[in-house]
Amino acid sequence: MKLIDCPRDAMQGWPTFIPTTQKIAYLNGLLRVGFDTLDFGSFVSPKAILQLADTTEVLDGLDLAQSGTRLLAIVANLRGAETAAQHPQIRYIGFPLSVSETFQQRNTNKSIAEAFDDVTRMQELCARTGQQQVVYLSMGFGNPYGDPWSPEILGEFTQKLDALGVGIVALSDTIGASTPATIAPPFRELTAAFPHIEFGAHLHTTPATWREKVQAAYEAGCRRFDGALGGYGGCPMAADALTGNMPTERLIEFATEKGEELHLNTEALAEAMQLNQEIFAGH
Structure with a gap:
C-alpha cells in the first residue's frame, strides 16, 4: 500500500499566505516521515493560486538527500x-483530467478533448525527461452538473490514457460526492481490466465516513491512497463544511490494521503533525 501525502492540496486554498520558510520546514518534516510520495506544490499561475506562487523557492529549500x-x-x-x-x-507530474466537461472548462478553461491533447504532449515530455505523468480523473465519483458519469466512462478514459502510455491513474x-457505492465498482472494474496500471484514490471525506470509503477502495483492489495530515483542504465546493481531504493519519491507521508495511518513521510523523x-x- 502506497501513501501519498498532499500538503499542496491542504495549503492551496488556505485563506492566509503561509510563509515560504514555514512551508519548507513543514515539507522537510514530511520528507523525514517516509511516505512513498509527497504532493508538494504546483506550477500554476499565481493569479489562480497565490498560495503556491513560491513553489520553485520551496523546492530549492527541500532536503532530499536523506529521504x-x-x-x-x-x-x-x-x-x-x-x-x-x-x-x-521532481519525479511525478500530475494533471487533473476531468470526466465532466463542465468541470474541465471551469478548472482549466479547456474542453476534455483539448485536455487530452495536453496529456499527450505531457506524456511525450516525460518520456524525454525521465519523469512520470500521473493523471487524476477528477469528478471520478460523480458530479453536480448532470454530466454523464459511470464506471464505463472511467474505463473509456483509462483506455485512452493506457494507449498513451500513462501508468498511474488516480x-x-x-x-466530496464519493460513497462506497460509487467507489467500489470503478476500482473493481479498472484494476481487472488494466492490471498494468497503478490506480490511486484521492478521496474526500467527513470525519464519520472515512473508513467506509477507504475500505471500499481497498477491497476493490486499490493500493495507492492520497491523504493530507489533519484532513485539511481539498473540498472548497462541498456543501458540508466538515468535508476535506482524507486524513493521512487515518490511512496509516487503516493500513496498520490490514497488516500493510508502510515503513514510516513514527517520531518524524509526530514532529510533522506538530508542524x-x-x-x-494557528491561522
Missing part, C-alpha cells in the same frame, strides 16, 4: 509541465 520520498507537482497545462520538467528532483473525489498544527490550527 526516499519522491516528489509530485501538480500542473494545469503544458506550460506548467514544462516548468516542472526543468527540475529533475480517481479523484473533487467535490501541521502550527500552520493550520
